[in-house]
Amino acid sequence: MYATERQDRISTAIARVGRVSVMELSREFGVASETIRRDLDLLEEQGRLRRVHGGAVSAQSTTIAETSxxxxxxxxxxxxxxxxxxxxxxxxxxxxxxxxxxxxxxxxxxxxxxxxxxxxxxxxxxxxxxxxxxxxxxxxxxxxxxxxxxxxxxxxxxxxxxxxxxxxxxxxxxxxxxxxxxxxxxxxxxxxxxxxxxxxxxxxxxxxxxxxxxxxxxxxxxxxxxxxxxxxxxxxxxxxxxxxxxxxxxxxxxxxxxxxxx
Missing domain, CATH: 3.40.50.1360 (Rossmann fold)
Structure with a gap:
């Protein structure tokens, strides 16, 4: 699987469930956790997610976000x-x-x-x-x-x-x-x-x-x-x-x- 395809699937997972973990993604894609972390770093730079401890969440998810x-x-x-x-x-x-x-x-x-x-x-x-x-x-x-x-x-x-x-x-x-x-x-x-x-x-x-x-x-x-x-x-x-x-x-x-x- 190409890196861009893997990153698109990570973005899709974030949109669907709101959060992903490095360990789970590493097992799912059969790649090293360091590879997943590089994917998450790139996706964060592109504004497609936000890194948190152990994984990532939606870019719109912040600790002070609150809707009516x-x-x-x-x-x-x-x-x-x-x-x-x-x-x-x-x-x-x-x-x-x-x-x-x-x-x-x-x-x-x-x-x-x-x-x-x-x-x-x-x-x-x-x-x-x-x-x-x-x-x-x-x-x-x-x-x-x-x-x-x-x-x-x-x-x-x-x-x-x-x-x-x-x-x-x-x-x-x-x-x-x-x-x-x-x-x-x-x-x-x-x-x-x-x-x-x-x-x-x-x-x-x-x-x-x-x-x-x-x-x-x-x-x-x-x-x-x-x-x-x-x-x-x-x-x-x-x-x-x-x-x-x-x-x-x-x-x-x-x-x-x-x-x-x-």
């Missing part, structure tokens, strides 16, 4: 819908207790399903807290949910309440299950998001909950954004739409994280 909630809602819609359905199964229709729902596009789909579902018994009310304006509006229409909205400064790009007052409210809560979104989930860095204020609220949610369920589509796996808000050993369950890459799968297993494939 509306834009994210249109991305990987089918995968997020499947994840939301799997998340709903974590809350049996006989459940009586408290939930905490983080702001995000996948958690918003979960909230829609939760609001639409009828409980097994008329008195099976669920207490739900959220820092998301959009999710609060969805949940408010449901008669069987007791809604608590966490106040604070609203980030326009995500519609999430953040800041010291939001965190202070979370320190006084002990929900049974927290459903958390993440921009990145990696074996070395843990769970991360681009914004420091939002990361602080997510961290407070993780610390408050008795059980932490992370909702992250496969494009977020082995991605590291700017601010870590939780280690893998602080998570109980990861719901995603594809098997995690080998290194991440091993790390999740080592920390006892249950992986649910939607």
């Amino acid at each position: 909630l509306a834009d994210r809602s249109d991305q990987a819609r089918e995968q997020k819908s499947a994840i939301a359905r799997a998340a709903l199964r974590q809350v049996p229709d006989t459940f009586r207790g408290s939930l905490l729902i983080d702001a995000g596009s996948t958690t918003a789909q979960f909230a829609e399903l939760l609001a639409a579902r009828q409980p097994a018994a008329p008195d099976a009310r669920i207490d739900v807290s959220t820092n998301s304006l959009a999710i609060a509006a969805t949940l408010n229409a449901s008669a069987h949910l007791a809604l608590r909205i966490l106040g604070g400064k609203i980030r326009g790009i995500t519609g999430a309440a953040v800041g010291p007052s939001t965190i202070a409210q979370l320190t006084d809560l002990r929900p049974d299950i927290a459903f958390i979104g993440a921009n990145g989930v990696s074996d070395g860095f843990g769970l991360s998001t681009p914004d420091e204020a939002e990361a602080a609220v997510k961290a407070a949610m993780v610390h408050a909950a008795r059980r932490v369920v992370v909702l992250a589509d496969s494009s977020k796996l082995e991605v590291e954004t700017l601010v870590r808000f939780a280690r893998l050993d602080e998570v109980d369950t990861l719901i995603t739409d594809a098997p995690p890459p080998a290194l991440l799968a091993s790390a999740l297993a080592a920390h006892g994280v249950e992986v649910v494939l939607a």
Whole structure:
């Protein structure tokens, strides 16, 4: 295989899955890792990818890149819908207790399903807290949910309440299950998001909950954004739409994280 053909295939793989590793590419193409690194260096010079430790990611992928909630809602819609359905199964229709729902596009789909579902018994009310304006509006229409909205400064790009007052409210809560979104989930860095204020609220949610369920589509796996808000050993369950890459799968297993494939 010519070098240009190999490099085109590497670019195609980046576009498809968002990240490639030197070791995996070396095995796939039957060439030395040094050859793959030279390919990645050239492709980075051409602006076709960005080098990271052990491999490369999309050129558009940066630690501070963040799209609006509306834009994210249109991305990987089918995968997020499947994840939301799997998340709903974590809350049996006989459940009586408290939930905490983080702001995000996948958690918003979960909230829609939760609001639409009828409980097994008329008195099976669920207490739900959220820092998301959009999710609060969805949940408010449901008669069987007791809604608590966490106040604070609203980030326009995500519609999430953040800041010291939001965190202070979370320190006084002990929900049974927290459903958390993440921009990145990696074996070395843990769970991360681009914004420091939002990361602080997510961290407070993780610390408050008795059980932490992370909702992250496969494009977020082995991605590291700017601010870590939780280690893998602080998570109980990861719901995603594809098997995690080998290194991440091993790390999740080592920390006892249950992986649910939607």
